[in-house]
Amino acid sequence: MTDVLKVKDLTMKFDSKVIFQNLNFELKKGSMTALLGPNGTGKTTLINILMKLLIPTSGTFEFAKGVKLGYVPQFRNIEADYPLSIRAFVSLNTPLIKTKKIKERVTSELKETHLLSIQNTRMGEASGGQKQRAYLAQALLDKPNMIILDEATASLDPSAKEELMQLIKHLNEEHDITVLFVTHDVPLARKYMNNYLYLNHGTITQGKMSEFEGDYE
Numbered sequence: 001m002t003d004v005l006k007v008k009d010l011t012m013k014f015d016s017k018v019i020f021q022n023l024n025f026e027l028k029k030g031s032m033t034a035l036l037g038p039n040g041t042g043k044t045t046l047i048n049i050l051m052k053l054l055i056p057t058s059g060t061f062e063f064a065k066g067v068k069l070g071y072v073p074q075f076r077n078i079e080a081d082y083p084l085s086i087r088a089f090v091s092l093n094t095p096l097i098k099t100k101k102i103k104e105r106v107t108s109e110l111k112e113t114h115l116l117s118i119q120n121t122r123m124g125e126a127s128g129g130q131k132q133r134a135y136l137a138q139a140l141l142d143k144p145n146m147i148i149l150d151e152a153t154a155s156l157d158p159s160a161k162e163e164l165m166q167l168i169k170h171l172n173e174e175h176d177i178t179v180l181f182v183t184h185d186v187p188l189a190r191k192y193m194n195n196y197l198y199l200n201h202g203t204i205t206q207g208k209m210s211e212f213e214g215d216y217e
């Protein structure tokens with residue numbers, strides 16, 4: 001399998017505080033990788049670097065040619081009175097003038113994320129799982145071939161978690177989307193992911209999810 005991402009000697013410091021040092025890892029095309037690690041070890045910092053929102057102190061990273069990255073944040077700050085429908089929310093980043101082609105893309109992603117039948121429900125009234133799938137649909141509109149999910153299951157109930165993970169599995173298996181999933185949920189990662197990156201004490205360990213024995217203290 002080819003690499004979609006190569007990280008070499010990546011170091012991040014905030015002033016003199018070292019967050020991590022000399023990280024080296026690769027992600028394979030079509031893999032499903034959990035990025036695990038205790039609170040505050042730098043997972044979000046690493047993702048922000050990969051998304052080019054932060055510049056690392058030193059080291060390099062390179063995505064393979066043709067990699068198109070999608071980012072799915074954890075849903076939050078959607079108040080009960082939030083006025084947009086699920087469909088309008090998913091369409092937020094599309095051009096103002098909605099051509100037939102754009103409308104069809106939105107419909108197709110709503111269908112893919114099991115939201116089509118409730119597309120007119122207000123986001124404020126939607127369940128946590130529905131809101132989270134709306135964020136996923138938004139990211140899928142750009143047709144990414146790799147997605148990064150940041151704690152996307154963190155505040156969902158067990159059945160909404162399973163539905164989201166099944167959907168991610170489907171995207172991986174049927175649409176060949178490479179997955180990097182930031183999570184604290186080790187059982188869920190064991191069930192759905194095949195590899196892990198464990199970020200702790202400023203270094204990273206990589207291996208098979210079935211063999212993961214991280215220390216979360």
Ligand SMILES: Nc1ncnc2c1ncn2[C@@H]1O[C@H](COP(=O)(O)OP(=O)(O)OP(=O)(O)O)[C@@H](O)[C@H]1O
Binds near residue numbers: 019037038041043046
């Ligand atoms: N802009 C910044 N300036 C200074 N320190 C920062 C900055 N951003 C993050 N940090 C520090 O870097 C460390 C890593 O933070 P980060 O949010 O990346 O951790 P995390 O592993 O994602 O944590 P969590 O699991 O709680 O989300 C923390 O100690 C944090 O306080």
